[in-house]
Amino acid sequence: MHIHSALSPCGDADMTPNNIVNMSIIKGLDVISVTDHNTAGNAEAVAKAADGRIVVVPGMEIESSEEVHIAVYFPDLESLFEMEKIVSKNMAHIKNKPEIYGEQLYMDSLDNITGTEENLLITATKLSVYDIFKAVRALGGVSVPAHIDKSSYSILSNLGALPADLGITAVEITPRNRPRLESEYKNFNILSNSDAHYLENISERDFYIDVFDKSVHDIINYLCKMR
Numbered sequence: 001m002h003i004h005s006a007l008s009p010c011g012d013a014d015m016t017p018n019n020i021v022n023m024s025i026i027k028g029l030d031v032i033s034v035t036d037h038n039t040a041g042n043a044e045a046v047a048k049a050a051d052g053r054i055v056v057v058p059g060m061e062i063e064s065s066e067e068v069h070i071a072v073y074f075p076d077l078e079s080l081f082e083m084e085k086i087v088s089k090n091m092a093h094i095k096n097k098p099e100i101y102g103e104q105l106y107m108d109s110l111d112n113i114t115g116t117e118e119n120l121l122i123t124a125t126k127l128s129v130y131d132i133f134k135a136v137r138a139l140g141g142v143s144v145p146a147h148i149d150k151s152s153y154s155i156l157s158n159l160g161a162l163p164a165d166l167g168i169t170a171v172e173i174t175p176r177n178r179p180r181l182e183s184e185y186k187n188f189n190i191l192s193n194s195d196a197h198y199l200e201n202i203s204e205r206d207f208y209i210d211v212f213d214k215s216v217h218d219i220i221n222y223l224c225k226m227r
């Protein structure tokens with residue numbers, strides 16, 4: 001539920017729509033989400049490349065004004081693109097330096113490069129954590145604070161706690177810290193994802209969520225409800 005494509009500057013050029021989908025299928029995953037930094041530019045290509053062979057949840061990873069990473073998920077591409085418009089309006093327009101940050105490649109569903117993003121995507125937006133939660137909820141999506149146990153770019157490192165009035169229903173904990181932290185966050189739905197930037201880092205089916213139907217709808221619903 002947290003994979004970066006070649007559109008993220010830190011994502012390897014081999015992270016093409018078909019490579020991501022096919023590697024995920026080889027790894028035995030039922031569900032993936034490509035969550036590029038502050039963009040959904042390759043989301044449609046990934047969905048088309050999957051062609052129903054694996055469930056793809058429309059998503060992105062937004063960086064708040066407090067430099068907190070929030071993974072956001074939507075029931076359909078339309079609502080994801082609405083959120084992307086809001087994010088795009090609230091981005092600082094800084095030119096990417098590919099030699100430092102890496103290329104930002106748009107691709108189609110056949111892995112052809114269709115363009116490059118000139119503005120650097122890994123920057124804080126002007127949206128606060130509260131703005132993100134509110135906008136995502138209004139569009140029928142769900143916000144999941146990403147890698148909360150990391151010492152940077154996480155809600156715990158930057159805000160010091162999970163704000164009680166934010167309406168958090170799910171958190172992402174990195175796989176290695178999950179055994180240690182699971183009981184502390186037992187009232188939340190917990191996701192543990194690879195946050196893969198390279199193909200070989202896409203994980204196997206180590207973690208599970210309980211849904212009635214393996215569908216985007218049921219996964220979003222699951223994440224929206226408190227345990």
Ligand SMILES: [Zn+2]
Pocket residue numbers: 061069146147153
């Ligand atoms: Zn992140």
Ligand SMILES: [Zn+2]
Pocket residue numbers: 002004035061195
């Ligand atoms: Zn990430």
